[in-house]
Amino acid sequence: MRMIAGVAVLAFSAGMAGAQGFELLGGAKLEYKHKEEGGSSNAYLSGYIEGEAVGFYVGIWGQVASDDLLDEVDLYLGYRNETAGGLTYDVGYTRYYYPNDGGECCGEYTLALGMPLGPVTGKLDLAHDPQSDLNSAYLGAAWSATDALEVSGQFGIFQVEDAGSEREWDLGMTYSLGRTTAVDFRYYDGSDYADSHFGLALTWDSTLLSR
Template sequence: MAQAEDLNLYGGTALQYYTKNDDGPSKSDLNGYLELDYRGAYIGAWAEITNWEDANEVDLYFGYRGEAGRLSYDVNYYYYVYPEVKGGDYGELGLVLGYGLTDQFTIGTELYTQPKTGNGSAYLTAAMLLGDRFGLDATWGKYDEGYGSLSEWEVGGYYMLSDEVSLGLRYYNGEDYDDYFRLELAWNTTFLTR
């Protein structure tokens, strides 16, 4: 998100449907978020309710993001809360870098580590804009202990139905789980800008 003004309050919600995989039956969820941004520094909360048992989630996070020419960066900390899972909460540090090869094509990397356990993950990303309303992206990486013993990848696309509403479809596959699709209807907006 570009910081056109000093202070911005963002928010949104999404309806999602996941096809069946080896972790359980098909999944449906409703999630939403609020994020306050001041000159690149941000703090936010994201929450999800789902039909999967013990899968409801609340994420609390903060960080700093910005741009230097074609390079974008985001340093953040997330704390994941699972209200119905005893001892399931954990924190994670993240570094996200992107580089715009053209105005339409971006490559990047994402690095994450859990300070408490030492587990981590590392990903390579690519994204392409196809006109004003359509985009494609792909991610490949390693996750689990010591920056990755298991690989996973995903590819997806979205279509902007309006300036704030999008329809997306993603495909996921990994060494440790069966492949599945996710269909998403999302709404994102700016509530306040000053």
């Protein structure tokens, strides 16, 4: 199933490559997370490749971690655009795979909305997993303190199968080192977390091909 889905993503992306305004995007992230209590930590290396044309996009995202149960591969597609009033919207579907922890997991339909509110950009992210009838909702905000420094955070409520709902939140800052690279420092906590933790990440995002 995973191979079939991967081939479908590549075929769709190849078909989009002939469209006017096609872009091939790529990125990578190296992240270190450290728990406040117990001193345990995990390191993550992730990356993605995404094809986009006239608002439609399709991509693959993968992660390897120091705890191999956290290794993950996501296949996703969707459509994103912006209204004349500045409201951004993104409707998509993502399929999740955990190769070292049961294989194919589940899929989610997603809706992301963003709107500038003066110096702050507000966002709302909604997701629904029809297979398990699970839902999540996250409300966030980002403030550009300078051209290079952004402060952001979010609060979310998500369902846990057969266990009601849980809450989580994060707060941090992102500093741009250039056009394609940035450093992010963030604090994470939540009702379902055994321990709160800090995360430090180096990110790289770039346009690999444009036509």
